Amino acid sequence: MFDRYGDESVLSVREIAQPVAAPDEVLVRVRVASLNPVDFKLRAGMLRWLRMPRLPAITGKDFAGEIAAVGADVKGYAVGDRVFGSIDPMRGKGACAEFVAISTKLIARTPDGVSDERAACLPVASGTALQALRDIAGLRAGQSVLITGASGAVGASGVQIAKHLGAKVTGVCSTSNVEYVRSIGADAVIDYKSAEWSEVEARYDVVFDAAASSTFGTARKRLTDAGWYVNTVPRPAVFAAAAWARVTSKQRCSPFMLTTDAALLTALAELAAREVLVPRIARRVALDQVPDAQRAMAAGTLSGKVCVTLD
Ligand SMILES: NC(=O)c1ccc[n+]([C@@H]2O[C@H](COP(=O)([O-])OP(=O)(O)OC[C@H]3O[C@@H](n4cnc5c(N)ncnc54)[C@H](OP(=O)(O)O)[C@@H]3O)[C@@H](O)[C@H]2O)c1
Missing domain, CATH: 3.90.180.10 (Medium-chain alcohol dehydrogenases, catalytic domain)
Known part of the structure; x- marks a missing residue:
């Protein structure tokens, strides 16, 4: 206490x-x-x-x-x-x-x-990943997603959920966690100690910034024309970027705030029972x-x- x-x-x-x-x-x-x-x-x-x-x-x-x-x-x-x-x-x-x-x-x-x-x-970490990817970004089979903090509690849940949804997943983490992120299903891993993910030659349907390590301004270069950027730390700048994105493009920016309810928890329980979430x-x-x-x-x-x- x-x-x-x-x-x-x-x-x-x-x-x-x-x-x-x-x-x-x-x-x-x-x-x-x-x-x-x-x-x-x-x-x-x-x-x-x-x-x-x-x-x-x-x-x-x-x-x-x-x-x-x-x-x-x-x-x-x-x-x-x-x-x-x-x-x-x-x-x-x-x-x-x-x-x-x-x-x-x-x-x-x-x-x-x-x-x-x-x-x-499950509740906060996996709930955040499920609500961000499934409910906000609407991630679906065949789409691509880049997840920062992929070795952390939210990001690793994100990798597991995105694979389960049928997406192609790129995880971002530090050198010592590259093998772990690969082991939970990431198709590609970027070691942020040696490469800048915002500089890679690729575009993603969703950038899930679970490490809150970037801005929308940086991330949008890596987004498809109607891609989603979700940042887990809702600073005032992310709210401003969300408003800016709405009026200037089809890209979307979400300052994420978790809303927990029994339906979300039940969905997490099902994913844990199927060992999607470990x-x-x-x-x-x-x-x-x-x-x-x-x-x-x-x-x-x-x-x-x-x-x-x-x-
Ligand atoms: N808004 C909401 O409702 C909500 C809900 C849940 C969580 N959050 C926030 O989301 C964040 C993550 O939570 P968590 O539970 O996953 O924390 P965590 O378990 O501590 O994971 C954070 C991860 O970030 C990675 N990281 C650090 N710097 C990085 C960088 N520059 N690029 C890429 N990855 C980097 C670390 O990876 P390495 O160890 O490999 O460096 C670490 O695994 C926290 O700030 C938390 O407060 C917000």
């Missing part, structure tokens, strides 16, 4: 009252939480122009576990059901906790054969190691997801 915004030192493990499920909520006993960059960005106050969680706040959004209690109005779920989901952190709730009380709009069932660890990795786990930690893990994530020294085990 943290009760002021700042670096990892503001985090501490505390005993607090167990939450109670509201009529439209379930109480979930968390088995695994997974960390995302948004967790340390919210904790550090980096998104204050956009969102600030109410304090005191519990860190983390994504979790998997089983239902321990069901609110009076909830239909379709029972105690003992395995579920996973993603918390809206704005009211100070978080996933790095033994229990979470959450609306059934923000959970889905964990399929048999999918571990809590794999389920906990997360790479960089580190498994206990609650008291979350500050160290968030420091490593912020420094960019981890490749893959961090899972927090609550058992």
Whole structure:
């Protein structure tokens, strides 16, 4: 938990009252939480122009576990059901906790054969990739896509989803991750340590900038005439570029903001059950190691997801 915004030192493990499920909520006993960059960005106050969680706040959004209690109005779920989901952190709730009380709009069932660890990795990272590629860019079979941050949690999900959709995939990552990105299905890999992807002689139907490492102005040279550019960090400049693109061309620019709901989570569960989505786990930690893990994530020294085990 943290009760002021700042670096990892503001985090501490505390005993607090167990939450109670509201009529439209379930109480979930968390088995695994997974960390995302948004967790340390919210904790550090980096998104204050956009969102600030109410304090005191519990860190983390994504979790998997089983239902321990069901609110009076909830239909379709029972105690003992395995579920996973993603918390809206704005009211100070978080996933790095033994229990979470959450609306059934923000959970889905964990399929048999999918571990809590794999389920906990899905919502933010894989949800972003699915919503960006399938719903916003409308990526379809036969099209081409370039994905930056292809070794990271969002980008690797993007590679797996794009291949599943039948697209031709080029991944961008650093030297040590080239083999990994190839192993998850990328048809081509650009090592950004030795080549600039914006300079290659190719045009793509979609540029999914999961690393948020470029601008629309640079990326549009690599887009087809009606291509989509999706950037996962919605800075004001990306909104301006989106407006500019709409009036000057058929190309489109999207400042991406994830919207989580049960339908998206259910689609992710199906892809995980079919092993289309297989997360790479960089580190498994206990609650008291979350500050160290968030420091490593912020420094960019981890490749893959961090899972927090609550058992
Ligand atoms: N707007 C939203 O709703 C939303 C939702 C989800 C995520 N995001 C944002 O999306 C970003 C990625 O999230 P994530 O969970 O995938 O983080 P991550 O797991 O830390 O992955 C980031 C990846 O970026 C790569 N990278 C760093 N510099 C690069 C460069 N110059 N060119 C190409 N790749 C580069 C790294 O690859 P190497 O290790 O190979 O260098 C790393 O694997 C974060 O900023 C996150 O906050 C936004």
